[in-house]
């Protein structure tokens with residue numbers, strides 16, 4: 001039966017019904033969601049979003065880790081409109097280019113670390129990751145070693161949900177669906193000291209977790225490995241900040257065995273950790289990085305891969321095409337919005353503000369207001385990204401039994417009390433817009449405290465405490 005959208009009224013329940021009937025949501029249990037009805041978001045401004053029930057909600061997640069400049073930026077809307085009127089689309093395949101894409105490539109190169117100065121465009125982080133996977137393998141083929149194609153990543157990593165991203169990531173729930181997965185991918189443990197460090201000091205555990213890479217390389221043979229791929233801080237994995245000893249050791253191992261170091265900056269890029277890239281914060285020297293999300297502040301879908309000299313020189317020397325690209329690689333409207341985003345970040349000094357002012361303030365405020373809470377086992381984070389481990393027993397770091405989904409209970413209390421804070425298992429994660437003010441950070445912390453109290457009461461009522 002053909003559906004006539006013009007007959008659909010925009011009332012709350014009718015929108016929910018339309019959504020339930022026709023819309024398949026990402027990462028959702030369709031039956032459960034449809035029985036409940038999706039929350040309808042109507043508009044947004046600054047760090048706040050509103051639903052159609054009139055609730056004003058503090059967005060502690062910047063959408064999905066992306067609306068870094070906050071909502072309601074007129075300059076971004078204006079630039080999109082202007083570009084749509086001038087050149088809404090043209091491709092970059094047929095030996096053609098256009099102003100926005102060439103200028104954006106230059107603007108990205110001006111902020112990327114080291115020699116990462118050649119930019120390939122895509123529309124999503126997952127596409128960027130697929131590009132990075134193909135490019136690192138292709139590099140070794142150009143170098144005459146096509147067998148050198150094993151990619152090593154980590155348990156609990158998130159690299160997107162295309163077949164490439166799913167295969168590369170370390171999310172077991174995703175691996176169970178839609179396979180078989182892409183072959184020749186190996187994984188090592190994650191550097192989660194609070195959860196997995198046992199009796200080791202943080203520093204010692206960082207080395208142990210990094211040396212898992214060396215063990216894996218030796219197990220599969222160094223001459224078979226193309227690249228190690230990792231996020232500077234695991235975002236969707238629960239904001240896992242590695243010990244300070246971790247990245248220098250990873251860097252040493254990659255150099256020693258001549259393994260390409262590929263860093264997934266989709267969440268950490270564009271100021272989230274108080275520098276342009278997470279690689280700057282952790283002093284990583286990658287050969288290639290992926291980026292998306294904050295690149296356009298989430299206003300339009302655009303992603304990129306920045307390639308360093310080692311790979312780009314090989315591509316230049318090679319006489320063949322790299323047979324890869326997307327219809328929307330370097331889409332002019334998305335590129336114009338991303339270019340404006342970078343310009344605003346520079347003129348408003350957003351990265352410096354996060355590094356010197358709001359980032360440290362946020363980290364301190366979270367610890368001062370929440371550390372003593374009975375549910376809070378650990379608070380971790382850098383800049384404007386943080387993870388809070390919820391535990392049943394602080395002294396022993398004991399988690400709640402899985403029958404009590406403490407993260408979901410907390411998330412629902414947040415939703416009901418004007419706050420978006422995401423749950424990753426029993427870790428609560430935060431990634432507010434980078435323009436958040438200190439006053440808004442105070443409000444955020446107060447709301448979290450209230451919601452943790454409500455979560456504590458729920459746990460007590462469930463007999464778990």
Ligand code: PXG
Nearest residue numbers: 124125126158159160231235236264266267
């Ligand atoms: N790499 C990383 C590090 C990511 O965080 C991707 C790649 C894929 O990007 P796209 O644009 O294809 O989604 C991501 C995306 C969550 C959540 O719930 C996180 C992401 C996406 C959706 C949900 O935390 N990260």
